[in-house]
Amino acid sequence: MQQRLVDRHPEVPADQLVAQMVPPPTFDEVSFGSYIPDPKEPSQAAAVSKAEQFAEQVTKLRKAADKKPLFGKKKPVHGIGLYLDGGFGVGKTHLLASIFHSVPDPKSFGTFGEVTNLVGALGFNNAVERLSGNSVLCIDEFELDDPGDTMLVSRLLTELTDRGVSIVATSNTLPGQLGEGRFAAQDFLREIKKLGALFEAVRVDGPDYRHRDLPPAPEPTSPELLAEKAAATTDSTLDDFDGLTKHLSTLHPSRYGALIDGVSAVFVSNVHPVTDQAVALRIVVLADRLYDAGIPVTISGAKLDQIFTQEMLDGGYRKKYLRAISRLLALSRFEAPAHA
Template identity: 75%
Template sequence: MHERLVDRNPVVPADQLVGQLVPPAMFDEVSFASYIPDPAEPSQAAAVKAAEEFVGKVAKIRGGKRGLFGRKAPAQGAGLYLDGGFGVGKTHLLASIFHSAPAPKAFGTFVELTHVVGALGFNKAVEELSTHSVLCIDEFELDDPGDTMLISRLLTELSARGVSIVATSNTLPGQLGEGRFAAQDFLREIKKLASIFETIRVDGPDYRHRDLPPAPEPIDSEELIERADEVSGATLDDFDELCDHLSTLHPSRYGKLVEGVPAVFINGVHPARDQSVALRLVVFADRLYDASIPVTVAGARLDEIFTPEMLAGGYRKKYLRATSRLLALSRFEVAAG
């Protein structure tokens, strides 16, 4: 009997949530020095310089100035926004900022941050994070007006208390939510949020696709099962059952779901049936990628999960990033063979 992801129901205790806000293991050793800018893309070298300068601002702000009676005068936190396509090294730079900044500090995806606020409550989250020198937010994509207002308010509060904020995304702050929600209050919140950040553009081709072959053809079910048998501790799931299981878990728990899994095998892959399923698969793909877990599938190819209609909509960049990451993981499995 194979292990299955659908049999796992991970839980993260509330008191451990902030402590777990650190970069994925694959970014443990990265630094500004290990980021190799593409000579053909001058914005990359400029982004490294801006990120290093940002760390200097963070340290200075956190050092603070002494006011009357020796108290530290409150200082506004700095803000940096790394914008660019997927696969240009934005997360590498974000993790490098985290490693270089003074403790305490936090690093998490936008989804993880909303979960922390939801689990702790707004005031407790502000209290816990307000002592931090910097809050690093990866995959900053606002898909829900409620989440937008919540995080906008959180970042405004933290920035006023001297916490610096750095974020990465594929969408400029003023364009967050574009093509999705047009509510006036949503747009107003986005504008307020954008004022916190200095925006730095990072251009370049997706490094995961440089000199790599196209998506591998899926294998048949029998071969999938045989390959899963060869990897101790690997999971084997039916695609629809896995999608249903993901719907029962908050996306912030997906990382815990795949923790310790050496390889993931999925049978019966086909195009996602609707947008909600597709968006959960995006977060799932991100957590697999963070953990460098090889993926092998039977059924449709991994670049067919998101339909042409989905790729033409407001979440296009998310779906393309997820496809890029899944293909990288599938090649990793094939290469490991």
């Protein structure tokens, strides 16, 4: 019988949320040496060098923090910050994961959404305590979507750096511009500036590697062929688009990773442009988790680059939607595993 994502109702205990904060499988083996800078984009080689230096500094800070003084009290160690800013698909997450792999334990890696979800699941003080022993907290896709997140993250990162935890983040928006176009950023300028002051910003330029020398969005599969492919692919799922988006609304985004655990390929029928922003943002989170897991996506209906309306793309969440399209297109070009 064909599996469906809508039949899955995963539970993720709060105490497992910190333990699972590691780079996605796609970045298990990456290193500074495996990042291949584009010779046409000198900022990429410079970013690799800066990331390596940051990892070395974090390691030295950890050693200093662990060193027992001969006399008197141990001097407090303050964490440092690095902010990798650039467009989609220039290898920022590769560098972020390389830093994670290069520094001492304990350490944590998660998207901005996963970090805020962690605080929501554990409570602020508990989250600070669990993360305060880290050498580093790596935050991918740093974004501020509402005033609450602004205040929460500002307070969290300030407390962690005061306790010696270093912070490295990636984003498509410079720290001083976070929140622009999403809410009344001027009302929270002090908090946004405080966040920006924690980081040294490094630019990473270049075209999206996922689209280099690749054709545009593939034509959708016919409904009949989609069902045949799903049936022929072991451990795959087949869902109707509207049914899937409705199911996503019943799950906390922190469970989306567990929702696709063990799935080899995702097939979705009757895809169409989304007009509801809440639905669109859930699709963004699911696209991130699918991309992290490297799960192929095959669809029928509208093309994947048409999944968000132009009105959506012209709004405050434009960068989120463009990232999701970029990742879904990359997944649509993956080959689904052969059937057993």
